[in-house]
Amino acid sequence: MAQYDYDLFVIGAGSGGVRAARLAAMSGARVAVAEEDRVGGTCVIRGCIPKKFMVYASEFSHHLKTAKSYGWTVERATFDWPAFLAEKDKEIARLSGVYVRNLHNAGAELVHGKGRVVDAHTVEVAGHGTSTTGKILIATGGRPWRPSDIPGCELAITSNEAFQLPELPKRIVIAGGGYIAVEFAGIFNGLGVDTTLVYRGPNLLRGFDDDVRSHVAEELEKRGVKVILATQHTAIEKTASGLVSRFANGHDVESDAVMWALGREPYVEGLGLEAAGVKLTEKGSVAVDEYSRTNVENIWAVGDVTDRINLTPVAIREGQAFAETEFYDRPTKFDHEMVASAVFSQPPIGAVGLAEADARHRYGKVDIYFARLRPMKYAFAGADERALIKLVVDSATERVVGCHVVGPDAPEMIQMAAIAMKMGVTKTQWDATCAVHPTLAEELVTLREKYVPMGLGQVA
Structure with a gap:
């Protein structure tokens, strides 16, 4: 007789949890997955996927303007x-259904309800x-x-509600300077909403390369987003004509909607982790080792709830590594x-590896190769738009x-660059790659002169 009802119980059916559950079940293990919302997690239901659809929709206004120059x-x-x-x-419903079918086909049991750890070997749903x-x-993600x-503050929405607004506001204020704030600023602006982006820091996108940060702020403003830096909300007041952000x-700025995009937090509330003795970090995430194991021997955690690198592909790979280790004896x-990332801002960003400042801190002396140039498509249209490569x-x-x-297409380019960089490519090897012409990507392998950035550098 089996000692337990299941070999593995997963709390959370997002990308990381589903990948781990599927692989574990395919090994013959008895697996259950508890999910309190729709299957698919943040990425599928209220994150990456619906956001990308919104980005696509919002980009058409820019394409239509450009189209006139092409006849x-x-x-x-x-x-x-x-x-x-x-x-x-x-x-989104179709994709969520695919996740459900994949779990069932693998032999995992799906339980609809919020899971809670009772003790080290017991889960209540x-x-x-x-x-x-x-x-x-x-x-459980974030x-x-x-x-x-x-x-x-209760008058403002978050990214969760932004995906289901009954109608588009005519004016919106977005508070935040991270990738979610920047992406939604581009989305709403592209859909014709009068958009103001407010951030308390000196520049947007903290953690990205400084040249990238300045460049994106400049390009956002060219497209019509009003960017206000070095300040933050002190109050939001409802009036007869809208919401006043102070x-x-x-x-003060009056708008029809205010959106908080001030970051995300690990979703650990009500999970009963304290009862099981699971240690959390100072920021409230689940503390894990390199194998995603918590301080409790038989409890693991993957994805955004661990606050390591909060990206869907990372959660998937962490879930896969957990299953390989625990159910396949590998x-x-x-x-x-060297994990690549993309920001679907307008224009979009692709980045992998270290920002210049971080590289100087780690290695001491670094060489910089840098260019700002007019993308061929927009140069022909006479648009004042610049691309940046560094x-x-x-x-x-x-x-x-x-x-x-x-x-x-920066996000598409960066995936290929990440392969080479993960393999330890040198600049000499990089330069030995023949360019694909005419493309923006060819600029990556034609940068030859070392450059010490002063501000945003030269314009080609």
Whole structure:
């Protein structure tokens, strides 16, 4: 007779939890997955996927402007927000269904309800009672953080609600300077909403290369986003004509909606981790080792709830590494170095490796290769738009340790750059690659002169 009801109980059916559950079940293990919302997690339901659809929708306004320069006669275009939402929701439902089928096909059991750890070998699911299990995996992800000490803060939405607004606002204020704030600023602006982006720091996108940060702020403003830096909300007040955002710098902005995009926090509330003795970090994430194991021997955690690198592909790889280690007897650690990322801002960003400042701190002397140029598509249209390409090279080894691209198709380019950089490519090897012409990507392999950035550098 089995000692436990299950070999593995996963709490959270997002990308990381589903990957771990599927692989574990395919090994013959008895696996259950508890999910309190729709299957698919943040990425599928209220994150990457619906956001990318919104980015696509919002980019058409820019494409239509450009089309005139290419000889197209464009009649007055209109955007149907309810129609878009209906199509978006249909696709999200389909993708969520795919996740459910994949779990079932692998032999895992899906339990709808919020899971809670009772003790080191017991999980309770709301409405379904308790089950015993040999191993527990926490994969509950994160959720938007919202302030509670600002008068009127409850009047603002978060990214969760932004995906289901009954109608588009005419004016919106977005508070935040991270990738979610920047992406939604581009989305709403592209959909014709009067958009103001407010951030308390000196520049947007903290953690990215400084040249990238300045460049993106400049390009956002060119497209019509009003960027206000070095201030933050002190209050939000509802009036007869909308919402008034009051800022620490003494200025007020009236809008129809205010959106908090001030970061995300690990979703650990109500999981009962304290009862099981699971240690959390100072920031409230689940503390894990390189194998995603917590301080409790039979409890693991993967994905955003661990606050390592909060990206969907990372959660998937962490979940896979957990299953390989625990159910296939193949000890596997996911290497968190040299992970590429994309920001679907407008223009978009692709980055892998170190920012210049971080590289100088780590290696001492680095060589910089840098260019700002007009993308061919927009140069022809006479648009005042610039792309940015920057390589950071360790002087001692010639290894390329940072690659940063802002411009059309940057996220697509960075995936390929990441392969080479993960393999330890040197600048000499990089330069030996023949260019693909005419493309923006060719600029990556034609940068030859070392450059010490002063501000934003030269314009080609």
